Amino acid sequence: MTDILDLFPQYAEELKLLRKTAREFAQRNFSPELARELDKKEEFPWDLYRKAGELGLLAPSIPTEYNGGGFSTYLADIVVTEELIRAEPTLGTAIMSGPFSSHLLYFFGTEEQKKKYLPPVYKGETTFFGAYTEPEHGTDITQLNTIAERKGDKFIIRGMKTFITNAPTAKYGVLLAQTEPEKRHRGQTLFIIHTDWPGVTIRKLTGKMGQRSIPVGEIYLDNVEVPIDYVVGGEKGINQGFYWTLAYFNVSRIGPAAMAIGLMLSAFDKAFEYAKKRVQFGQQIINFQLIQEKLGRMAMLIEAARSLVYRAAYYVDDYIKFKIDPRAMAAITSAAKVFATDVANQVIDDAIQIHGGYGYFEEFDVERYWRDHRVTRIYEGTNEINLLTIVDALRRDAWKP
Ligand SMILES: Cc1cc2nc3c(=O)[nH]c(=O)nc-3n(C[C@H](O)[C@H](O)[C@H](O)COP(=O)(O)OP(=O)(O)OC[C@H]3O[C@@H](n4cnc5c(N)ncnc54)[C@H](O)[C@@H]3O)c2cc1C
The missing domain is CATH 2.40.110.10 (Butyryl-CoA Dehydrogenase, subunit A, domain 2)
Structure with a gap:
């Protein structure tokens, strides 16, 4: 009972299956070589994007009539984002960014607009x-x-x-x-x-x-x-x-927060494996307490950020049914976005540090993870403005921690 999805028993089973689908898709199609190549060439992974569309992974929580995955909870989007990015950050972030802002049309477009414009995006035919x-x-x-x-x-x-x-x-x-x-x-x-x-x-x-x-x-x-x-x-x-636009950002800023979780998990997985293999002073570096301190802190921060992000995503289901005050929702998603992306800065940096000099080279990938992560603190509202959003909600008595 330590799987975060068990906190949502009404969805746990279907979300675990979805996560498995995302994991298997990544295992079949992702490779660090491809990620390094696309990173260098600055190219979009069209082939993978189309394949993800065929599996309904591009918009899990959008109804099937628009070619979404048909899940009744926004948590589904978070599960896929986290899993694909954990498998390979560069490829995962690119695929999950393909439909960026299409949720805005889903929330506010006319029926005709949604029927015309959303399906080609979720089939992976266009971004x-x-x-x-x-x-x-x-x-x-x-x-x-x-x-x-x-x-x-x-x-x-x-x-x-x-x-x-x-x-x-x-x-x-x-x-x-x-x-x-x-x-x-x-x-x-x-x-x-x-x-x-x-x-x-x-x-x-x-x-x-x-x-x-x-x-x-x-x-x-x-x-x-x-x-x-x-x-x-x-x-x-x-x-x-x-x-x-603001109402949409109240939801969409969970996107970079979920990206940060996937990125941290990926960096953690690499650092943990490396620490068990690398030998200095005649023993694996994981035996050194200063390395253990880093790994312990990384795991702790990931768990804390993940709890916050899943909780924020869970509230989206009520927010879109107008059951949560928009300013309260803004504060909750801003807190998740700022916390997850700020701690990712430290967690991924620690993963580089655990790799020593190798962490600075592309072959070990963690330097690319840090580069991929950095913008999550800038877009969808800089972290500074998101903190101000929290205070705005507090001052208007719309939300309290
Ligand atoms: C890779 C990438 C992708 C992007 N994708 C999109 C996209 O798809 N669509 C889109 O519309 N935009 C996109 N953006 C733009 C992004 O949302 C903006 O860069 C961001 O909103 C900040 O705006 P700015 O760059 O003009 O910085 P500025 O607004 O000039 O901010 C500069 C600094 O001042 C701080 N600051 C500004 N105002 C305040 C304040 N009141 N109090 C305290 N500090 C403040 C900021 O936090 C920041 O640190 C993207 C940006 C990047 C880098």
Whole structure:
């Protein structure tokens, strides 16, 4: 009874089966050689992404009518994310980032939009993007420079988005624009944008520290004509963009938190095995208490972070049924995201330290894990802004630890 999934008896059996499916998929298809190669070439693992789609691993908690896995709990997404990344961090993070932001369309899109756009993503035929960040508006997206001007039954959009995950590979995604600039965040709208539309240009950004097989790019919009049907949620979505984006981030920031768990587990597995094999002073280094202190601390931090992340994911099921106050949910997922990604910094660094000089070389992989991990403290809200989100909930009496 020490499996974390046993804490959720109503789902434990089906989630264990799902985890087994993810594990076997990874064992059949993942290899560190492939990960090193894609990391070097900055290439997306298309073949694996498609195969994961065929197995329903890309969106376990989305209903089957949209080609999701049909699980009734968001915990399913966490289980797969953790397991694939534990098996191979570079490949796992790339695959699980492919559908990034498609949940936003699932939460707020019209039925027609969901039926049209979600199945190709979850079958692994295309990736998806969510474009919020601009060069001058990163943490602060309360006023955007990308303008969507209404002309009758369409919008004309001009502006630019940067650091957009999947922009170079996705056929489409969602984009946040300012529909009424004078209203600031109250005048923002989400649009579905196709990357092959006239006036849309994508530029791939290369040279990232880590997660190099996840494509990231800039999106330029030069007077792009967008019919009103492409407003997320239809007519009622106009000027709801900022609120819907925040409501979506209340859930999606569990993504990097779960990534951090997978990354830590992977680093721990490697370090533990290495410590049992490496001999210095005539004995395995695991016999040294200073190495034991590191391994003990790593295991403890992973367990603590994992408890927090699974708990946050469990609350999502009630949040999406409007049973949890959004500010409370924001605080809970922010705490999970900050804690898991911050301790991952230490845990993966300790894994490198246990490897000594070998840990600094690509052949031993842990240096790549650290590079893949580092951005989880930056995106989906920097850890600084997530801590402020916790305090906001406290000050408004929406949540207490
Ligand atoms: C690999 C990668 C992938 C990404 N993918 C996407 C994507 O798919 N879609 C998308 O829209 N964006 C994406 N981003 C952008 C990411 O969300 C932003 O980088 C992030 O929100 C921070 O914005 P910024 O980089 O402009 O930093 P800034 O906002 O300029 O922040 C700089 C520093 O100031 C701190 N800071 C800012 N405001 C405050 C404050 N009020 N109080 C305290 N500290 C503060 C920040 O925490 C940070 O440390 C991605 C970024 C990267 C690196």
